[in-house]
Amino acid sequence: MSITLDQVTKHYGGVPVVNDVSLDIGDGEFFVLLGPSGSGKSTLLRAIAGLTGVDHGRIALHGRDVTHVAARKRGVGLVFQNYALFRHMTVAENIEFALRVRHVRARERSRRRQELLRLVALEGLDQRLPAQLSGGQQQRVAVARALAHKPEVLLLDEPFGALDAKIREELRRTIRQVQRELGITTVLVTHDQEEAFAMADRIGIMNHGRLLEMGAPHDLYSRPATRFVATFLGAANLLLARRTPDGIQMGVSTVAAAERSPDLGEHEVVAVVRPEEVELAASRDALKSGYLARGVVDEVMFSGALESLRVRLANGAQAPLLAHANGAAGASLQVTRTQPEQRGFEVRPGQEVAIGVRRVHVLPTPLSSFTACAVSAALAEALSRQPLLAELAARMHTRIAPRVEPHLGVPDAPSATDEPSVGATAIAGGSDCSRRAEWLLRRGAREVLVLPEQPAVPQRVLIHWMSDASRSATLAVSASVLRHVAAEAVYVSIFPEERAGEQRHGLRELLDARSEAQLAHGLEMRTELRFGDVASELARRLAEAPAQMLIVGLSDLTGFAASFRVLLETGQWPVLIVYRASP
Amino acid sequence: MAAALPAAHGGDLTRPGQHTWVHAIVRWVFIATSLAFLAALLLAPLATVFAMAFQRGPYAYLESFADPDTAAAIRLTLTTAAVAVPINTVFGLAAAWAIAKFEFRGKSVLITLIDLPLAISPVISGMVFVLLFGLHGWFGAWLRDHDLSIVFALPGIMLATMFVTFPYVARELIPLMQQLGNDEEEAAITLGADGWMTFFRVTLPKIRWGLVYGVVLCNARAMGEFGAVSVVSGHIRGLTNTMPLHIEILYNEYNFVGAFAVASLLTLLAGLTLVIKTAIERTGYRRRR
Known part of the structure; x- marks a missing residue:
């Protein structure tokens, strides 16, 4: 592999800009990172180049771990959106800069320069200053300059952004041709999907700092897995x-x-x-x-x-x-x-x-829409305007349908309608919400979202499942939620106190969960191992910091209200319950 | 668009850039006003300096430089500038680099502090050093015990000059470096250049005109500073008198030829700085061609 990223994370002011990105790019591959502005794609590219440090994770180039290697020793070529040519140097001096730094002899330098100028079709312009060239020519010089020291990896940061359409297409073709000729592994960052389609062997799509999906252009277009990719x-x-x-x-x-x-x-x-x-x-x-x-x-x-x-x-x-x-x-x-x-x-x-x-x-997403459920139409309406719910629905491009259940939470009372629950059912938090949640789960709801009065948009999502039967559904729901919020995912595994000796077994389970999340759902998550009572350990973890959310999976409702009261009724965190009855 | 304009103006063809008689008058008035203003405020006083200096003929003019005190004042001014300007250039570069390239706590405080010498009166800038290093100042006793003199001696004059002139280079470079951005430096680093190389090969050539301009301003102020130096100098003839101070003394002694002769030299030094600046710019320009 040419470039290997393993759980690369970068925060700015507490907000993850690049969030647990893992990626393998093969030798000679042309990989395009595509995403809207602010999705973290440029930060990720700068992290590969070494211009931005990472807070967590590992970066390797050709198997060499470069996470803590200085940018100038990484041997990459970087092309910037606004060319960044040395404006006081001629084209020749610009291209030879990397060779001069490496004390290459003059004759060899000039031979290499001729070769590069031919490659980017700029022969004869050696003695011009950047200001005397057109935008397209300047960017060609920048490409030649980035290739001078024969880097193993070429990185392009929105290289066509400042050019007009016709020049852009011409330059696109040149770069693709150069890339094929040299067989150099290339990563291009862009927000232009047409550009991505035109150039990529493989596209990775980023949003909110996460790498949502990657694949060949045709596969991504015809079989997207997420709403974001489908619409973007x-x-x-x-x-x-x-x-x-x-x-x-x-x-x-x-x-x-x-x-x-x-x-x-x-x-x-x-x-x-x-x-x-x-x-x-x-x-x-x-x-x-x-x-x-x-x-x-x-x-x-x-x-x-x-x-x-x-x-x-x-x-x-x-x-x-x-x-x-x-x-x-x-x-x-x-x-x-x-x-x-x-x-x-x-x-x-x-x-x-x-x-x-x-x-x-x-779409394989398990969260299709939301239902705001309450005892009266007015309360259901108020709940559907609840900021976090409205925000989640807006980000997921989905609707919030109201549902009135006058007997919500009254044991043994039937549901008001015969219609099955659709999507995830949201209820208001507060006293007794654990009984209301159980009432809904026993009457066919598959996901119940308990919203406290003023929850923040979560920055960390804790994931836990009570039983293996609910494991894959919980992972699927978590992946779906995390594609739409810029939060870090933490899988918390909890063992009873008396089994503290079985730590090895616990670690094994953590690794299995991580790889399943990664393979089946494209979800990168951290893992934590804790010992003690499940509900109180989770509540303790949630109380540690603000802006957290819990996604918990279960397959058995026995003793639900008793054990979940502490989790649902004491804190200001939203809880999403994923229920799949054991077969 | 251009074709649509006359119609939009009801057929009136008067547009900026067209030669009509109104336009010609406006242009003439503007040029005349600025030239008159320049003549009254700049040329007339400068001419007076030279007229007064030469009123008793070139011989008397040259003779006034033979006075050992005058020669000492010239030497002192040049020495002070020679020390203050390089130090402030290095400081200005470092400060501008830090402010333009890094995000750190107290950045705005640093920017404000750099402006401080421009905001406070030069007299106070001088007083500060007297209060610190004077006989009754904080370090006065200690300095006397170790037989060191700062105030009323060369070190004091240099400190005061440096204090007054330190904003000039930094002020010139900060906006320039912020505007030019970091991309070229980052490109140099990814191409394998180390910090020194990036600075000398990429940053310095990029900012050289701003730097030259800052140094010229700094130098002009260093040679011409009166207030702050006056407070710390002690006015010891032949020892701690700089050129501006010496001019004042000669003038007060009704030695008009001597005073204006030194003044004319100071003016010429300022002119020389400008010539040097222009010359550097010219060579740079030719090389770029």
């Missing part, structure tokens, strides 16, 4: 749907899913429909693909090769639309159509159409 990489319509044994049920119709799901139970899921996978026709019968709903065309925009439309789902469509590309929740579906499609069926604003879906991708 290209445009996407997110819809709430139900997974049934027959397929994905969206509204009145059922569409076959693009891939099979291992989870057999019927439950709510988040479906991704790309704008180009939507088909429009005059009537349901004229559709070649699965029927979704009827709709009204709101807007038609011609943009050259493609036509982009917004189609409002007609009333009665039962598939709630969550969001599309720009993240704004709305009732209209984003659609793009090619020229042949346009010729086959022309539409105008205001026209009523039948909407079909060619391909649906279901």
